[in-house]
Amino acid sequence: MKKQIIALAATTVIGGGLFGTAASAQTYTVQSGDTLWGISQKNNTTVQQVKSWNNLSSDLIFPNQKLEVGGSSSGTASAATTSSNGTYTVQPGDTLFKIASKHGLSVQSLKAINGLSSDRIYAGDKLSLSGSVKGVSTSRPAQAQAQEAPAAPAPAQQEQPAQQAPQGKTLSVTATAYTAECSGCSGVTATGINLNADRNAKVIAVDPNVIPLGSKVYVEGYGTAVAGDTGGAIKGNRIDLHVPTESQARDWGRRTVNITILN
Template sequence: MCNPSIFRLALCLILIVTLGAAAERPAYAYHTSSDLAETAVTSQEWDAILQRDAGAETQTEGPVLQTQSSPVSYKVRSGDTLYRISRSFGIPVETLLTVNGINDPGSLQAGQQLQIPSEQTGIDLPGGQEGIIRQVLTSTLTAYTAGVESTGKKPSHPEYGITYSGSKAEEGRTIAVDPSVIPMGSTVFIDGIGVRKAEDIGSAIRGTRIDLFMDDVKQARDFGVKKNVKVYVLEGTA
């Protein structure tokens, strides 16, 4: 018959070994609902953690580079109103009043220069140069080439690729215009296209329509017809 004292001693040894083995197990291996309840984070604590992390990210992030748009001015034409100018540039009348320090909207005079916040209009002139806009147009854009399909001239023609102004047509620069609307030699900023030079004319180019010169026939055809495009004619370029 087993001695009760020896039995109790053996039972204690088994419990000690079992508990010791459990203590050696990784702490993350098993969790009970009570364990999770004890480690739960309150909403206030989460807010503090998020604020701390946001502050740490702010301190470790590098400086943000600021880009500055080119300054743009508009030269008031006879008959202009602030409302008409604001619609042309797509900016509120209040913005024009504030930026230019105008107290009386009826005090505009022909030749007066108004500062236009270019960051709101998307007008970005090359090289950071300052531009004075003398005219704003709504145009229809098409494209043409130097070839037979557009000009009727073959590469063997002595005037192949030569514009009305006498310069050689160049993609990314040359446009054909109606000189009664946009004078020859004018520099224009075309919304979504960029800066171009009025160097050519065309029999189908009348009014505010503009033809963009391209080297490739397929590219010109794929360009298609783009209507209601804003065009800004710059001062002192013709």
Template sequence: HNALDNGVTVNQLKEWNNLSSDLIIVGQKLSVGENAKASESTPSENNKSESNATEQPAQQPKEEKSTQTTQKSTTSNESSNNSSSAQGNVSKELTVTATAYSKAEPGMSHMTATGIDLNDNSRVIAVDPSVIPLGSKVYVEGYGEAIAADTGGAIKGNKIDVHLNSVQEVNNWGVKQVKVQILD
């Protein structure tokens, strides 16, 4: 809220304050502006009293809340990785090598092996049907819920191919080890 008032981006704030992440800790003092440190001490009375009046009440609760939401999302992530993360019960969990593909790639069809149109439902993974039965609802770590609705020549054994909407996203995904939960 305050950063926007000053026309400041998150990246600028991070740069000025040598922050490596977007997380701001309650009570942390941030500098705004290239000469943040110099300008902070120069305008004494005017700036201080004004910013105290506006910043303190507004910012404290906001910062605390954002810290709580961060913690909350971490815990929900943890529970989603370990316990049943999605609707339905987990009938099987396995670790697989995940690559990605996109209907946007040249020569790719938007129809899957099971007849799902990726234009209607893009949350699809390609599987080896002997490992993950086609039609299974799955939860893929780092991807979310999807349907095992496609196959691929290279997708044999504990391998999956997640469908993403753009070639750029496919390149960003690369190859990773992820947990897959098969949901009932």
């Protein structure tokens, strides 16, 4: 199908001088015509991170507004939440995916190291970032239980219900995102799936020489999808996943994720 690919191609051409400026900057003053997308690219980050650092609930910004562009995910925050003995303190809004990505781990490895059987975590929990695999635990860590108030705290962010780890061939791939919500897009995939009829359909474009069309594939951070589309730029260990809107495609950006071919 003809589709619009929203990829962070700009990250491959942002040179050393710009990167160095972004790394040292802490705040940014919004200029007339600025967008969160443009600001995030100038500062080598993502729209979602900028919104999180500044407690923004929408993409609306104003000229002369001060935005933090190197906040809670920068080295300073990491030092505050990651101790010298390799443990991380869960912050409000954290997910296992965010924590694992920040520290170069997969979600499965992080869960195995801490003996977790589900993706549910709580603000204040202490997670080990390295070490031997522990036995699976269905309860919260003992330290978190000791600090718990009489009323059970709400989870930092609840993801999908606990599931068994997917079984099948696992690959590490580069993942971008696209949407059928674009001018000139037919909305019909290479295998005939009408994405306009179901904007929430979990469909990925693949290289059929790597992932057979029609396969069910579990994508880390996205869920179980069908390999139902192809694309001219989708070659080798590269996938393009369908999301409902253009803004969600931009928020996804370009990531390296683990996938499991289920059948």
